[in-house]
Amino acid sequence: MERPIGVIDSGVGGLTVVSELIRQLPKEKIIYIGDTARCPYGPRPTDEVRQYTWEMIDYLLLHDIKMLVIACNTATAVVLEEAKKSLSIPVVGVIHPGTVAALKITKNDHVGVIGTEGTINSRAYDREIKRINSEITVESLACPKLVPLVEQGKFSGSEAKEIIEASLAPILATSIDSLILGCTHYPLLAPLIKEIAGKRIEIISSGEETAREVSALLYHQNLLFTEERKPEHIFYTTGPRQTFSQIAEQWLRLGKNDVKTINLSEKIKQQ
Numbered sequence: 560m561e562r563p564i565g566v567i568d569s570g571v572g573g574l575t576v577v578s579e580l581i582r583q584l585p586k587e588k589i590i591y592i593g594d595t596a597r598c599p600y601g602p603r604p605t606d607e608v609r610q611y612t613w614e615m616i617d618y619l620l621l622h623d624i625k626m627l628v629i630a631c632n633t634a635t636a637v638v639l640e641e642a643k644k645s646l647s648i649p650v651v652g653v654i655h656p657g658t659v660a661a662l663k664i665t666k667n668d669h670v671g672v673i674g675t676e677g678t679i680n681s682r683a684y685d686r687e688i689k690r691i692n693s694e695i696t697v698e699s700l701a702c703p704k705l706v707p708l709v710e711q712g713k714f715s716g717s718e719a720k721e722i723i724e725a726s727l728a729p730i731l732a733t734s735i736d737s738l739i740l741g742c743t744h745y746p747l748l749a750p751l752i753k754e755i756a757g758k759r760i761e762i763i764s765s766g767e768e769t770a771r772e773v774s775a776l777l778y779h780q781n782l783l784f785t786e787e788r789k790p791e792h793i794f795y796t797t798g799p800r801q802t803f804s805q806i807a808e809q810w811l812r813l814g815k816n817d818v819k820t821i822n823l824s825e826k827i828k829q830q
Contacts, residue, residue, distance in 0.1 A: 561784060563588040563793075564773065565624035567615040570598035570710050570798075571806045572744030573630030576653065578811055579770035580628070581792070584777070588790035590622050592823065595798030599706040600633040601675020601742075608677060612638045616646075618795075618823070624648065625782050628773060630743050633677035649776045656772050657739050657765030658687045662695070664761045665737045669696045671730045671760075674741030676701045684741055698733045702726040702742075709744040712806055715751065723751050737761045747810065795823045 564580065566573055570593050577591055592615045594600075600608050612634040616627060627642065627650045629635045635652030642650045661670045672684045679701040688695050704722050713719045730738070738760050740746055746764040753762050777783045784790075796803040804820045 561588075562623050562625035562782075563590045563790075564626045564628060565589075565616075565619035565622065566591045566628045566630050567612065567619065567634065568593050568630040568743060569600040569611075569633065570595045570706070570744065571803060571810075572706070572709060572742060572747070573628075574807055574810045575743050575746040575764060576628060576630040576766045576769050577792075579766040580773060581811065583770045583774055584783075586784045586786070586788055586790065587777075588784075589792045590619060590624065590795070591792070592619065592795045593797070593803060595710060595796050595803060597797065598710055599675055599703070600631060601677040601701070601703060601706065603633075603677065605637055605677075608633055608637045616642065620646075626651065626773065626777065628769065629653070630769070632683075632742050633675050633681075636678055636681035636683035649780060649782075651769060651773055651776065653743060653765040653769050654683050654687055654741075656768030657741065657763060658684060658691065660763045660765065660768045661737050661739050662688070662692055664763060665695070667734065667736045668692075668694055669698070669733070669735045669737075671698045671700070671733065671735035671738040672741045673700050673702045673705075673727070673730060673738065673745065675706060676703055678741050684739060698730050698735055700727075700730040702745075705748060706742065706744045709747045710802075712802060714747050719748065720751055720755070723748060724755050727752070727755055731756060731760070735760060737763055739763045739765070741765075747806075794820045796820060797823050 629652045639652040685697045800820045
């Protein structure tokens with residue numbers, strides 16, 4: 560089916576999911592919205608997260624998308640279930656796929672989760688993990704300083720390393736053997752996180768599992784695009800285009816001509 564897949568995020572973090580979607584589903588067209596002007600969502604009240612998320616969803620629906628991927632963990636925790644009930648298209652979040660990956664990997668049944676304040680306070684990962692396996696011990700930690708690093712393009716260097724070390728110290732002091740990056744921004748910091756966490760801890764990004772779930776849903780609902788083509792993806796941002804485009808080109812390994820970035824600040828209401 561020729562209709563595009565819609566992906567939303569609070570900023571650039573959802574590009575980590577888009578990267579996997581492009582790798583696993585190279586014929587599918589993607590329309591992405593990153594709400595960089597109002598990022599991060601984590602510290603915001605639930606009502607604001609709901610409002611902003613639905614503004615993005617409503618705009619994507621104008622593009623006749625065939626599936627919605629909520630690539631923001633905070634938005635997934637707040638809106639996923641109501642979006643599934645309200646929309647006539649399949650809706651996928653990132654919490655369940657990340658949980659499944661962690662349960663496959665852990666050997667000592669002690670899983671860690673880091674995320675924004677909104678995601679951690681919602682206890683969405685805790686509930687999902689316990690729903691599948693009640694014997695798992697879950698350590699959760701909010702790391703509010705990490706998203707701003709990513710949005711500023713600071714993926715490496717001494718400042719980033721110091722902030723990540725200080726942020727992760729409490730959870731690394733536990734006996735976890737796997738760590739879910741419970742925010743789609745965090746995989747952009749994965750090399751430093753892996754270095755700081757050490758070899759005893761497996762780092763889990765939900766991007767790969769999310770793309771796998773999207774693929775399975777498209778197949779079972781006969782929505783896959785199967786003809787030969789190189790789709791033109793469209794990336795919308797509510798913030799500065801230049802910064803967003805640079806990160807998109809770097810993370811998606813696409814050339815400047817392959818990243819069509821459009822500013823949405825006039826079309827999505829700013830608060």
